[in-house]
Amino acid sequence: MSQLCVIRVSSRLVRDPNPVCCAQVFDNYAVTVMIGDDPYTLGLFDTAGQEDYDRLRPLSYPQTDVFLVCFSVTSPASFENVKEKWFPEVHHHCPGVPCLIVGTQIDLRDDPQVLDKLARQKQRPITPEQGERLARELGAVKYVECSALTQKGLKNVFDEAIVAALEPPVVKKTKKCIIL
Template sequence: CPGPGVPPVPGVPPVPVEPAAPMDLDVDYERPNVETIKCVVVGDNAVGKTRLICARACNATLSQYQLLATHVPTVWAIDQYRVCQEVLERSRDVVDEVSVSLRLWDTFGDHHKDRRFAYGRSDVVVLCFSLANPNSLRHVKTMWYPEIKHFCPRTPIVLVGCQLDLRYADLEAVNRARRPLAKPIKPTDILPPERGHEVAKELGVPYYETSVVAQFGIKDVFDNAIRAALISRRHLQFWKSHLKKMQRPLLQAPFLPP
């Protein structure tokens, strides 16, 4: 199930694909002791939300050049759980001995978009910013956090710094590879770990950093988003004995650059 947003190769005709037979999306809801979790992913445009979702849902991997040269605003479709068997299988996991089915909801990053439908019945919100874009971190506090608290005030939040590989990259080479008219990344744009931790502490939420290029932090983000969701659910559904072993979100091991 290829990730969206990657243009077709010029001159190569698309391969026709037989449509998959519709699957019963409610199958996980009916399995005993399987916790289905709706995880909404929000943040500014071009911070890496959809790439992060595709890395978890489809095991999609891309080089830094592909990420820099092919970005178009896009949203990963929730219908993938209905039409793609691989995505449905990868949604299933076991965290702290609890069986879960993780349903990821992508969103547009435009500030004027109405996202109230996406927030509805959410179990956890993953709030993303780019570690190479200070404005996207400022918008976490001025726009995204207030919006989340307005539409789902009791839903736990996990803060995620995306594009960690750019912190250690050759920025001159990165800027040459970026699509035309893209704003160059300056050394002063790169955010140190302390900035993300400070904002997370101020908001009272756990913080993680990720790189789709290096395949770092993806499991950390979503395993701990699951933990945050199920800790919250345990308070409301205290009779569920299988949730007693669920831990609170864990600290992340530091990234060791190559």
């Protein structure tokens, strides 16, 4: 997700001079976003996805207000990892924290070379409908898409993240039937 964050905030990007942990595990950025007249500082933590960091990665999770679980729309394997790895990991360590599913690299969804490569593997790009269906299935706040290259949808990703952090979803209480 580094590329996603860096391009969105390139004119205001501040790399944390004192990262919490080694740069290979966490890259930290701070961004100030105005909502109305109020400034909000977003701390963006891009975490390493390699299996070697499975035990260290959750150290960046405490005090998180919203998670952006990202995958490439041109990688069915990364889409599957949202369901099999990332969403379960986030909700294990931070139950109740809002989560957005983010499809990235949408500029490549119709790229002939990408389509050819996927076709040779009998695969296709992930559609917006598939992303929305997965978000509903997992109970994510929303599904959004963007391209760091063209910046299409990029502002919306961060706007939706801010809204989710400021207005977390109401947890539905299950009614219990008590018979005396």
